[in-house]
């Protein structure tokens with residue numbers, strides 16, 4: 001083990017070389033650690049972005065395709081919408097649920113209802129032709145004449161999607177229980193305005209005549225379990241073209257299975273066109289896998305299945321590029337460092353020829369001579385790496401925070417368009433996606449790996465040129481005519 | 483006296499341009515323990531070459547070298563170098579970044595021979611025996627004089643308790659007084675420690691003090707004269 005003493009003595013004696021190598025190692029280690037921090041930060045950021053965007057996959061009608069084909073005469077106004085390929089029929093949506101990643105689903109469908117007793121909310125806009133203007137693509141389940149007073153929107157999980165999306169906020173009462181949902185219990189959430197107009201409170205009942213296809217108008221009595229306030233902002237132009245039954249204030253949320261309760265058969269329910277099916281996965285991370293798994297299950301001519309991929313790409317794309325760049329940087333620095341170290345070793349070994357000859361002459365093994373050189377480098381590396389852990393992480397933190405700030409600061413907004421009955425659209429407050437807060441602390445495991453890998457690279461870089469000593473002939477080194 | 487190192491039909495030559503120049507030509511000789519040998523010979527006659535072969539710094543091109551009856555190939559070159567012989571060079575060849583004490587300790591750690599437990603103390607005592615006091619022993623070797631460095635090299639050669647010491651013009655760089663002292667040390671090693679000492683020299687002075695004077699001529703070793711025979 002005396003080679004250890006020799007290694008230390010050598011490093012002490014060759015101070016300038018020791019310092020030079022320490023600085024080299026320190027710089028390389030800092031760049032590598034900074035790179036690793038950035039990579040870590042970008043990884044975290046992409047995951048956070050995915051999580052921020054959420055685990056919702058929305059299956060809805062491709063209205064732009066439908067409208068285009070309708071305008072071009074490819075489809076007829078009288079066509080049976082349920083025969084259009086890819087349209088979000090319940091039977092189609094059911095196909096998407098057969099995956100281990102699906103944690104819940106919300107079937108959103110609409111139907112209207114009339115009532116002789118209730119007072120619907122109305123607005124007075126200078127709308128003269130409100131009924132005729134919306135004769136275009138009637139794609140949503142519901143009546144085609146303006147014969148409803150109010151409209152129902154279905155849900156199939158306790159918190160309806162509109163509430164998760166903050167388009168509606170529960171003010172009083174409660175959401176439906178899963179039991180009520182499963183059994184199609186006639187319970188409703190009503191809007192505050194409508195409640196006030198009719199003097200309803202939570203616990204009251206109301207009787208209306210739903211007007212959905214296949215249902216003979218029989219009175220249905222619903223129990224009011226909750227009162228909500230709508231957050232939708234509707235501009236006057238849209239308002240003028242929207243039948244009052246479809247106004248948010250006149251919307252009642254009720255379990256999807258009330259359709260069963262109303263007596264619709266399974267076949268009839270399968271043929272219902274959903275305004276959307278919101279499929280929530282167990283984890284946002286699984287969105288990509290899920291999308292791959294359901295690909296091709298439904299011919300999506302007139303339907304779209306969207307997981308906010310565009311938003312994700314917009315957000316995560318540059319971050320991923322940054323991560324890739326930093327990993328390229330780490331590799332370049334590591335390779336350059338290894339080459340420099342090899343070169344330095346090769347040069348010093350020539351300088352140390354005499355010493356190697358002496359060691360060989362006194363019977364030291366070549367393996368131990370190589371080991372001594374490796375130990376010298378490892379000692380310097382350990383010292384430099386240890387110091388760099390403090391500075392490198394600091395640098396990485398600064399760089400990452402700044403870079404991610406640049407990439408994520410202009411907070412992207414997602415415009416949510418809520419498809420309404422009769423093809424009208426209501427724009428709701430734009431949803432903002434916050435740039436994720438990224439903590440770039442490298443975990444100890446990464447640091448240990450960095451240490452291990454760094455030492456390994458250093459050892460190999462020294463060992464390869466050092467193996468040259470096996471070709472040394474002590475006689476040639478030590479005698480005058482060598 | 484028993485034979486310690488025996489050279490059997492050694493051949494060695496260098497390729498010089500297109501033809502091979504013979505340096506050692508079927509050379510045979512038996513070196514005995516407890517004897518002080520000097521080898522004389524003109525420059526270029528092959529003395530250093532012969533010493534390198536005896537010190538296993540290089541392989542022979544023909545013939546066999548036996549140590550205590552075993553061929554060097556059987557012992558292993560590296561093993562032989564660390565356990566059975568020591569070479570003292572004209573250039574001292576100390577490891578520059580170790581001090582005198584560490585240079586001696588270094589070989590004591592490399593050898594597999596039985597040594598006293600207290601290696602550090604033993605090394606220091608050995609150095610003091612050759613006039614290297616502690617303060618000098620802890621100085622960088624480059625700050626020692628030539629004579630002092632050569633004494634460190636000799637201490638290093640003795641530290642491993644080997645039975646064979648080879649030296650290539652060990653006094654070539656030293657003044658007459660130091661030269662005499664070094665030679666006296668070698669002679670006493672042979673006389674009182676049973677070590678076989680083989681010194682290559684250009685100096686007749688040095689040669690005269692030896693038990694056996696050898697001359698390397700035409701690739702062979704020839705005994706010039708023999709000093710007093712030794713009892714026991």
Ligand SMILES: Nc1ncnc2c1ncn2[C@@H]1O[C@H](COP(=O)(O)OP(=O)(O)OP(=O)(O)O)[C@@H](O)[C@H]1O
Pocket residue numbers: 481482496497505523524525526527528529530531532
């Ligand atoms: N590597 C080599 N290649 C070619 N020739 C060599 C080599 N080494 C030694 N020689 C030649 O072999 C001969 C013997 O060399 P050696 O060093 O053994 O002589 P020497 O007796 O020690 O001489 P000196 O007294 O000058 O030290 C010399 O002529 C030398 O030039």
Ligand SMILES: [Mg+2]
Pocket residue numbers: 529530531650
């Ligand atoms: Mg010579």
